[in-house]
Amino acid sequence: MNALAQLGMVSEHPSNNQAFSVPVSSEDEERKDYFVEKNGEKFAGTHLLVDLWGATNLDDPAKIDQTLCEAAVTAGATILHSHFHHFTPNGGVSGVVVLAESHISIHTWPERNFAAVDIFMCGACDPHLAVPVMQRLFQAKRLEVNEERRGRVVKK
């Protein structure tokens, strides 16, 4: 059983991120706006780039799959699909969890105890909540988190 099935999160008909949509009225129809509004700024979603140094468990695709799925759910996201690949000879893992609210990806370099993670989430998910879940597995000695707001609407 894969990590998605274990979490019971596989869905062929997932809900969209409507919970945080902002209705926009027009004369002809009610249109939805899926962008987020926070602290006076409107944008598509929050994208965290997380570099982990001095990390462990970087060569186990099953554990990484399970952890990233748990991290996604903890952040409030809905999992649609996950795929992980195990490289030889260095044991590195590349994988992604596709979410109704965007994605989480990881690429690991076990020979350097390094992993590059990105967590992109729209809607009311909080991608920062995913980080401690990953840290439980990876036990990184140093974490560098870079936050980008994607699709920032410039006010005129």
Next chain:
Amino acid sequence: MNALAQLGMVSEHPSNNQAFSVPVSSEDEERKDYFVEKNGEKFAGTHLLVDLWGATNLDDPAKIDQTLCEAAVTAGATILHSHFHHFTPNGGVSGVVVLAESHISIHTWPERNFAAVDIFMCGACDPHLAVPVMQRLFQAKRLEVNEERRGRVVKK
């Protein structure tokens, strides 16, 4: 036939990014270093965050899959897996192409003619070469490209 099969790029035994590895000698064994060295800096890979505004063809997962796979190959990457999801009711697409050299992801908001793409590539791939291939499909009126070097090794 999916985009990967059309491109003949599906491989169960892909080559790793060894072409650009830097051998590191030790007394016990020959270890490989998969980090890149460029302009005097050592790092894991280049991560482009691309915001596309005023874009078209954002609601067609098959076309987007095919285009992102073509973009990956143009950048010199090896495709391992691709997965695309089509949302209702807004027609948005979320998807990812997992590469031997990391990944390309996309999330689209057709109602705003907006797409958020990220292109993460290690080895000698040039992620910048992927952008014009995507632009042929999306015809964005404005592109914002933010480049991050992941896993930068700080010299002591």
